[in-house]
Amino acid sequence: MTNEQLKEKLLQVFPGAVISETTQYVTLTVEPDKLHETAAALKGNPELHFDYLFCQSGTDVKEALGVSYFLESTDLRHHLLLKVSTTNRENPVLDTVCDIWETANFNEREIFDMFGITFKNHPDMRRMFLDEEDWVGYPLRKDYVDEVNIIERN
Amino acid sequence: MTEEIVQHDIEQEEYLLNMGPQHPSTHGVLRLLISLKGETVANIEPHCGYIHRGIEKMCEKLTYQQIIHLTDRLDYLSAHINNEAVCLLVEDALQIEVPERVKYIRTIISELSRLASHELWWCAFGMDMGALTTYFYGLRDREKILDIFEETTGGRLLQSYNCPGGLMNDIHPNFQKRIKEFIPYFRKKLPEYDELLTGNVIMQERTKGIGPISKEDVISWGVTGPSGRGSGFACDVRKHHPYSAYDKVQFEEILFTEGDSLARYKVRIAEMWESLKILEQLVDNIPEGDYAVKMKPIIKLPEGEYYQRVEACRGEFGVYVISSGEKYPVRVKLRSPNFSNLSALNRMAAGFKIADLVAVGGSLDLVIPDIDR
Amino acid sequence: MAFSIYDLTAFNQSIHEALVQNLSPFWALIVEMTIIGLVFLLFYAIVGLFLVYAERKICGFIQNRVGPNRVGPYGIFQTIADFIKLLMKELIYIKNADKFLFNLAPFIVIIASFMAIAAIPFGLGLHAIDFNIGVLYVMAVSSLGVIGILLAGWSSNNKYSLIGAMRSGAQIVSYELSIGLSLVTIVILSGSMQLSTIVEQQRNCWFIFSGHIPAFIAFVIFLIASTAETNRGPFDLAEAESELTAGFHTEYSGIKFAFFFLAEYMNMFIVASMAATLFWGGWMPFHIPGLTSFNHVMDFIPPFFWYMGKTMVVIFLMMWFKWTFPRLRIDQLLKLEWKFLLPINLFNIVLMALVVLMGWHL
Amino acid sequence: MSSESLILFFIVAVILVGGAITFSSFIPPTSTNPVKSEPYESGIPTIGKTWLQFNVGYYLFAILFLVFDVETVFLFPWAVVMHTLKAQAFIEILIFFFILGLGLLYAWKKHALIWE
Amino acid sequence: MNSIIKYLKDLFGGIKTLLTGMMVTGYYFVHPKEIVTQQYPENRKTLVMLDRFKGELVMPHDENNQHKCTACSICEINCPNGTIEVISKQTETEDGKKKKELDTYIYKLGMCTFCGLCVKVCPQDAIEFSNEFEHAVFDKEKLTKTLNHPGSSLKSKQTAQ
Amino acid sequence: MTGNQIMFILFSLMIIVFSVLTVTSRKILRAATFLLFVLVATSALYFMLNYQFLAAVQLTLYAGGIVVLIIFSILLTSHIGEKFESPALLKKVYAGIAVVAGTVLVITTILSYTFQNNNSVPRSVDMTTIGTDLMSYGDNGYALPFEVISILLLAAMIAAIVVAKKIKTK
Amino acid sequence: MKYEDFKDNETLELFKQTGGNVLFTTIDAVINWGRSNSIWPLTFATSCCGIEMMAAGASRHDFARFGIEVYRASPRQSDVIVVAGTIVNKMAPVLKRLYDEMAEPKYVIAMGACAISGGPFYYNSYHVIKGVDKIIPVDVYIPGCPPRPEALLYGVMQLQRKIQTETIRNPRKQPDTFADTEIK
Amino acid sequence: MQTGIPIEYFLITATVMFFAGVYGFITRRNLITMLMSVELMLNAVNINFVAFNRYLYPNLLEGQFFSIFIIAVAASEAAVAIAIIINIYRNYQSIDVDKTDQMKY
Ligand code: SF4
């Protein structure tokens, strides 16, 4: 399916969806509260059938903390970039998708570790890499400072 | 009342056993916290981060040329391929067309990396299974590849040979000659691998049906590379999203459907044959041309988001860059194949014995620094 | 016989007599046995060190490399350096470990193997003790070693050790049966349990030839079982490095570890000697009935070299196994013993009895 | 030589092994630190008890081993006289094996020979 | 009957695979000329590194103790991990013009990752890699090196051409 | 004093000391180890008496078999830190009194009885004799017990397996 | 290899202690000979440098010639810990623990830029230890990223030379600063 | 033959061993240690048999055969006993006799 067809299809399934396009992928932006249902539909709809989440990344751009989901359909071979973001930096919460794509389990833990985004309903929301007990802060956030460990290069 | 004898009927408390961070079978500093019932693995909880170096954060303070030296150190066994991803991304974003020569050379070195990596996997896997001699045969043959690398790129393991726009320098005059020597040499040695390990009845017994995983699960867990293809998941990026010179060569995407450790093993062995085939097709046809296009000294990507996927030795490697138009990226996400592969370990090995866990772990071919980044 | 020139009995006898004449019988015995004990211990140590060296060289050659070659010519002093190093290494005591048993374990292991060596005939008259139940004695004494391993694993207060010990315990006791039963096969053939008699009977034809198929089967089983009994690859689950780090001796350091290490090699030596003695005629030269001149030539090789040569061949086989095969899993290992070796062995005994009954063995 | 010699043998071995261990526990350099005497578990403090509830499967093999060990020991005297007694011994051992074979068969049928 | 045949087939098939494996190792055991070991310290005299091998960064000096570095610091900026420190001094040439000149070129061998960027970007080709690899030391301080030789100076343009 | 005597004293002392330790040690695996020593010393006594086969059987079955089995079961059921609480004092005292009384009684009986040393020619105890006796019927024959042992072993094996079998109804 | 061919002889001279009567010198010589020729490493590799360490053990370079091939998985039995690779904050306590659990005498080789100084991860990294000598005493530094196997062999020879300067009466003291380094 | 060692010494050793076994059997509450005590007693009896055989009837082998059979029986007994003990342990998580008889099936 080409990107054009995919866009049409998406509009069919999610009327009023916010769709844009990067150089590569069709991008669908959803609100945090719609995330889980959109994700479920993306995988469940046989004509979309995005069964493979090949990359899940946390982002921190301009006030908003977000997550990007890169989806692929292994039989239909089309791609989608699903984006969600929240402006709540103090206590960002998003829905988990790890019941839809198992691989999200670890990825969400990593995002929690690095960005501090908590995923609701995640079975095991702990830090992935950093020390669970005594690590403070979320290193990949733009406002992260750590005088002890980081040696800035002038 | 069944007549069968079940020996672990005591309300056996599960006990916990640490494997790692310093443990010979975790191939590095992975820590697996295993709950055991008797000798059966009930649950595996991977604890990562013992080699988490914060590469993604560091990339935010580096220019695109400099990122190369960090992607080298992710999955150091496919260092070149990782670099290629970054270079391709930058070239795509700037819409630079690199010379054909560069594409060919990149592909050749990628395939050599893959061979070297699979050889190392083979010897490590053999060691995990207790066949200690594989270690030496695998590394013996790998040294030949490292020589080719060293002659052209100056590095044995971490080459830093790619750079945005092309290559650091031209290939060494001996490059093709050496590869042409290597191919028949390795074609002779590869059957030995089968004789020594693959066919061995003990090895077969220990891997057949061990750690099985279905195609659906593989897709859902995002297990890619040879591990995924062992379960029939057609995930070869080289085939489905060809980059560099992969669209110009004929090769098979190796697919097995059993999904057990033996299948994963066989995929890798078969991939070595395929890599040899690819090498043969390319090595004589390297076109003339420049080895790099002239780039501005400071590369700035236009604002936007970019993603590039390549097939690294252990699966799909992806780079996701958010650029704000500055010389430093805003966010670099490195999608590492091992991370996803590791997440499925529990799914595969739970319910088997500790010895099987080692076999399954070996067949996944994990590289821990790639997991932790 | 020509090789009686190598008979050391007279030599022993003269020493014995000299001692008896000059000392009271009690002291004579003490002195004599101390000398023999020391000689054996020396022999033990040398063989142990040599085997370690041999293993490193052999695996080196198998693996396309040269192995130790920097300490002394061809690296022959390598293991001596190791030994000195280990002797000068700190001994660590583990908290909560049962110190008494922790220290006792290496003793048991090494003494079991040391006692077994006493009964092995190295050559004509080169025999510390010639029991009339020699075969059973060796089996009995070497079966004590497993206790040391179990104690070591338990008293280390370490999970890996404990798993390793349990594994090797189950493995050793299981395979001991096979060893015992294949020994029985040979005893049927020879009608004696005295090792010297058994060797003597093979003057003309080694048992592996005169016993036909059953002896050969017994030999194969003996080889497999003894490889397993000594915890060597492909049966080295107890110290399966990829799973259990170092198995039952994980917590042992320095010289105590060295003793485990040494005992492993000595056990290998003992089972190899047994294989050589029982199946290949021990120190008996190789004879082909009828070829007198050939036999004479063979006779001039001293018995000790015959014995050592055969033993080394068996040891080489075991090393070859280790460096070729992957390791078995514990359940496969037990299955191999209980479902294959044991029934085959029982069957083989009956077969051998039949052979003897019919007089085919002559 | 008499079997008493065994004992001296034994004593020599004990003394030398013991001597080496004693030597080694006094002479080499030592250092102390709090974690040195803790059990080693891949560089992580041990979790829970170091004693594990084992797979009970192991002991069944130990029991079977004992039974067959007795059998082996009884086979030795028989094996020695097989030469001289011939048929008589052969028949007796057939009976003996038959009965034990039943046991092995039973164990096999009950899956006692498979390790869990 | 079939099962017995299968059993035997498995048994002998298994033994055959074992023997095949042993043939491989046995072959190498009896073929010492397959040994690939290069005996490093012994072969030191004859050891030739492949010429592109990156062992250590050096600044070549000619016979007049002159190097080509203009102290432009491009390499320092481009080095991804701050291995290089170029300390320059201001000197006055005869005609009174101020001129930047290299004072010390500090190279921290213990940090270098041999990525080759510095060599690539240097406009003067003033630095290059040597094949030296025997660097192991007991004292970390020894790994911080000054690449320009004492008293060295910039190669003049004419000689450089 | 002859070597024999010294050795006898050594071994009987070993037997006595270690059997007492076996029943008084508060760590179970140590008790098992002491038991092992007792058994090994006993087998050494047999060696002294020149019953070599018996000694080897003692070593194989007792020391190498039963003790291994016991150690196995200890490894399965108890933990390294475990110690028995020492038995109640009263019980100890009672048992002690009974045992000491019994010992004294028996020893006095033994000492008061004079044994007639039989000076008939000792029968050689090589393996052939043992084997022949074991295989023959009649007065000196043990063929029947030999076969019975096989039945005993069968029974033991079946019993062990049955007992070890899981009972699902629980 | 000759004495002059080695680097850093100055530091080596500092290690050498004069004196000692003849008996002790002989004993020292024997013990040092044993120790320096039997350096069993711990199987410890964290990242890329570990691969080169493996390569050093393989046929081409063959560690075993030095008698060093006996990789022990248990720290109790190993003599040297080759820190091959990056050590991060989370790993540091583990490394320290492993070092502490080793039996004396024990040695440390810092292999690669990461182990020496943090190497590529020196600047801007929040989770990397900037040199293992901050947590355990290091005997030999082998720079490189990764050092080629020959460089590791060379480093091992340096360590052998260092061991040969030890005396039994005055064993190398563990610097006090490390005795109770608290790693967070 | 065994000059210098009166038979009484053997008997005394065996007696002490036997009564040590008795003591253990009475005082110990742990099934495995009780089993060990039983083995001690059996072993003491064996010594007696052998001593009698050697000293009083050196022309016979009865004592030796008895001992061998006793050992065989002891082995079978130990096998079954251990099986039972382990079974008890599985059901009660304890092999203490005091605890086990409180917990009825
Ligand atoms: S080496 Fe080259 S880049 Fe570096 S300061 Fe000198 S001239 Fe400039």
Ligand code: SF4
């Ligand atoms: S090679 Fe790379 S790391 Fe080393 S000095 Fe040059 S730029 Fe810096």
Ligand code: SF4
């Ligand atoms: S020094 Fe270089 S090669 Fe070694 S671990 Fe660090 S980054 Fe990897």
